[in-house]
Amino acid sequence: MRIKTKAVLAASAWAMASAAFGATVSFSYTGAAQTWTVPAGVTQIALELRGAQGGGSYPCSGAREDDGGLGGLTQGNLAVTPGQVLNLFVGGQAPDVGNVTPAPGGFNGGGDGGRYGAGGGGATDVRVGGTALADRVAVAGGGGGGNTGCPNHGTGGGGGGSSGDVGLNLSGGFVPGGGGTQSAGGAAGTAPGVAGQLGLGGSAAQYHVAGGGGGYYGGGAAYAAGGGGGSGYFGGLTAASTTSGVQTGNGSITITYSSTTVTAVPTLETGALALLGAVLAVLGGAGAVRRRRG
Numbered sequence: 001m002r003i004k005t006k007a008v009l010a011a012s013a014w015a016m017a018s019a020a021f022g023a024t025v026s027f028s029y030t031g032a033a034q035t036w037t038v039p040a041g042v043t044q045i046a047l048e049l050r051g052a053q054g055g056g057s058y059p060c061s062g063a064r065e066d067d068g069g070l071g072g073l074t075q076g077n078l079a080v081t082p083g084q085v086l087n088l089f090v091g092g093q094a095p096d097v098g099n100v101t102p103a104p105g106g107f108n109g110g111g112d113g114g115r116y117g118a119g120g121g122g123a124t125d126v127r128v129g130g131t132a133l134a135d136r137v138a139v140a141g142g143g144g145g146g147n148t149g150c151p152n153h154g155t156g157g158g159g160g161g162s163s164g165d166v167g168l169n170l171s172g173g174f175v176p177g178g179g180g181t182q183s184a185g186g187a188a189g190t191a192p193g194v195a196g197q198l199g200l201g202g203s204a205a206q207y208h209v210a211g212g213g214g215g216y217y218g219g220g221a222a223y224a225a226g227g228g229g230g231s232g233y234f235g236g237l238t239a240a241s242t243t244s245g246v247q248t249g250n251g252s253i254t255i256t257y258s259s260t261t262v263t264a265v266p267t268l269e270t271g272a273l274a275l276l277g278a279v280l281a282v283l284g285g286a287g288a289v290r291r292r293r294g
Contacts, residue, residue: 022258027088029250031107033131034088038080041259047126047138047237048254049074050247052106054143054156054213054227055094055118064096067152067226069143069167069213071121071247072160074232076240078126078137087131091122091142091214091251102205103145106250109214109230110142111194111201111221116208118145120201120227121159123214124251128236133199137236140251141215141244142201144177144227149208154226157186158245159213165244167210167219167226177202177212177220177228186212186230189222196220201230 027034029052038045054068071091080086092107105111105119113119121142127135141159144167157165157179164179164186177196178187185196193209194202201212202221212219215230222228232242 024254024256027090027253029090029092031092034090036086036088036255038082038084039259040082042080042082042257045078045080046256047076047078049124049126049138049140050252051124051140051142051159051230052091052093052121052251053248054121054145055103057116057118057146057148057210058099059148059152060150065146065148067146067148067155068094068118068121069156069158069165069226069229070245071143071251072141072158072232072242072244073246074138074140074160074234074242076138076234076237078237087127088253089125089127090253091124093121093250094119094145101207105201105203105211106142109200109218111203111211111218111227112205113145113211113221113227114206114209116149117147117210120145120156120211120213120219122251123230124253126253136233139216139233141180141230141232142213144213144219144229145210147208147210147224147226149224153224154210156210156213156226157219157229159215159229160232160242161244162231162242164213164215164219164229164231167222167228169225171224174224175222176225177210177222179228180215180217180219180231182216182231185217186220186228188220189225191223193220193222196228196230201227
């Protein structure tokens with residue numbers, strides 16, 4: 001009887017095999033769109049998006065300053081299906097091209113600035129079903145560009161949050177760029193600064209202008225003051241949040257997920273299993289008879 005029970009348990013153990021695992025994959029700035037395909041068995045992922053910092057500006061003399069607004073942080077969960085392709089845009093910090101005009105904004109929406117100002121940082125976002133701005137399900141805003149000169153005129157506003165941060169004016173008499181919101185771009189600062197718009201920071205490649213940060217809506221650009229930060233967004237996520245002014249340098253995307261893979265293996269049918277049990281029982285009985293005779 002003991003042998004039969006073990007045989008049945010052993011046969012049952014072959015019915016199904018499963019394996020559960022968790023994984024994290026990270027994407028850094030490349031200057032181009034990237035993709036990620038949802039693995040088998042995955043139906044939800046956790047996202048962490050970080051927008052890029054605005055560019056640092058140059059004073060009348062000396063090295064580039066670290067006065068660009070910090071990028072934002074957006075986190076939450078996204079429902080997915082195995083095999084689905086997500087389009088990933090990781091924002092770049094406005095590049096250092098020297099104290100010249102134009103001063104380009106960072107990849108993915110950072111607005112341009114000009115001499116003594118700096119470009120805005122690019123937003124970081126995830127797009128589902130396409131690559132258009134309307135396909136974005138989560139956005140971390142980019143920071144506004146800094147603005148120095150003689151003296152220091154301002155620093156960029158932080159990107160992210162439901163509204164990006166307003167840039168700062170440190171010299172008086174000039175209006176900084178406003179932060180992007182959930183429904184409009186950040187207001188223009190002192191002319192020739194311009195307002196931000198959907199997905200784009202205010203951009204004015206002119207003398208002493210700081211560009212706005214990219215975002216769900218971009219921040220405004222400003223003359224002789226800091227550019228505004230772009231807003232964050234999480235309309236496609238659950239258990240989500242967005243925070244302004246946390247990321248230095250380029251942006252990033254981190255995806256965390258878990259998966260359970262179930263693999264079917266050959267099993268004995270009911271009749272065959274019963275026959276195997278009967279045979280083992282007979283063999284067990286025969287063995288017992290031999291032991292008694294011995």
